[in-house]
Amino acid sequence: MPSALITGITGQDGLYLSELLLAKGYEVYGLIRGQNNPKYELVRELVPDVKLLTGDLTDFSSLIRALEVAKPDEVYNLGAISFVAYSWENALVTSDVTGKGVLNMIEAVRLYAGDDLNQVKFYQASSSEMFGKVQEVPQRESTLLWPRSPYGVAKVFGHYMTINYRESYGMHASSGILFNHESPRRGPEFVTRKVSQAVARISLGLQEDITLGNLDAKRDWGFAGDYVDAMWRMLQQPEGDDYVVATGETHSIRELLDIAFAHVGIEDWGHLVKQDPRFMRPAEVDLLIGDPTKAQEKLGWTRQVDFPTLVTMMVENDLAEQRALNGR
Ligand code: NAP
Ligand code: G4F
Secondary structure: OOEEEEEOOOOHHHHHHHHHHHHOOOEEEEEEOOOOOOOHHHHHHHOOOOEEEEOOOOOHHHHHHHHHHHOOOEEEEOOOOOOHHHHHHOHHHHHHHHHHHHHHHHHHHHHHHOOOHHHOEEEEEEEHHHOOOOOOOOEOOOOOOOOOOHHHHHHHHHHHHHHHHHHHHOOOEEEEEEOOEEOOOOOOOOHHHHHHHHHHHHHOOOOOOEEEOOOOOEEOOEEHHHHHHHHHHHHOOOOOOEEEEOOOOOEEHHHHHHHHHHHOOOOOOHHHEEEOHHHOOOOOOOEOOEOOHHHHHHHOOOOOOOHHHHHHHHHHHHHHHHHHHHOO
């Protein structure tokens, strides 16, 4: 039975990846931080077969300890401070976790694996946020990186460190440059879930309107369940490499609002959406659109869920959740 260690087990991707690996017969270990993590019960409920180990990406010895217990064949480094807006206000801790945390994890893997370096395959959760002020459209593996946030800069550090460990030590280390991926498990701070929750609540009479920032930014949004499959495929290749994972389509926040509101029968949402500079960013990533050709050709990966299906899935989930919470 292969064994996998996942950091970021309590996050959206950690949960989907655990389900995927358990279904494939893996023994799955998840790193969970804090002495009383509020998401502990959620992980226990959704993926009870995952074995939880305490640890933190900023605590090197906890990573070594986790590796010694899990004895993994594959390590998926998904842990990060992942909210871009937060990273301006908390740039130092974002750099420590999202940037230096990658080095801590990959160096721990190198030391743990010893002479048997290729026995432990490593996945790094890189991000399309690294493209920032995009230098090419669509963005591919070779596109120049120009990050626009402390989060993006930290991810660039982790990305190049992963490439460097592959080139320096011959490690099986892969970097997935994943474009935005969403689901009903997405944190409510991100724009898709903020919109799906608000639209559900507005249609049930629980909320009057929604306040957002920039409505013109464009993202290449896919479904998280599809994207964790690409992570696994990367680690089944004979060698580590870098892959863009994206849908190849881009949509604005306005289009997201069109589909979400239309699903509850509201065609004209203008009076229901307010804007506030509070939600604008010091530097914006205006446009992201990825070219997934390499992932399609080398990994045989394709996305299954299109954008309208994704948005309506999220609104449906929030309608059910809000009805249950509010007895409607
Ligand atoms: P998420 O839901 O925000 O989950 C982040 C995870 O990181 C959580 O489990 C969190 O644990 C953990 N974490 C935070 N600080 C940590 C620390 N100091 N030590 C160990 N773990 C820590 O993110 P996601 O959407 O699942 O994304 C997974 C990864 O992919 C992240 O690295 C993200 O940056 C990257 N990524 C995401 C997307 C996307 O669109 N979703 C796109 C590209 C790349 P707590 O519960 O304890 O906070
Ligand atoms: O949903 P977002 O916060 O996601 P963002 O910044 O694109 O980052 C996500 O995707 C990255 C991959 O490219 C990941 F690496 C990262 O970890 C995270 O998962 O914002 C999307 C867009 C932005 O342009 C933002 O300015 O939506 C715009 N937006 C407009 N109003 C808003 C809001 N974003 C949020 N969160 N909240 C708003 O009210």
